[in-house]
Amino acid sequence: MYMDAVVIAGIATVLLMLGFFVGVGIFVMKDQKEHGHQDRKEGKHGHKPI
Numbered sequence: 001m002y003m004d005a006v007v008i009a010g011i012a013t014v015l016l017m018l019g020f021f022v023g024v025g026i027f028v029m030k031d032q033k034e035h036g037h038q039d040r041k042e043g044k045h046g047h048k049p050i
Helices: 005-042
Strands: none
């Protein structure tokens, strides 16, 4: 395969995007474990009952 600067930059871009989305997913999972039980007590849409 012909490896020039554009191909290397494309591969690096894809790897950075994958790393970003994996990081966001890990953050969301950790945050959901810490704060997930509070949302269920307040009601259907996360609002406190009137």
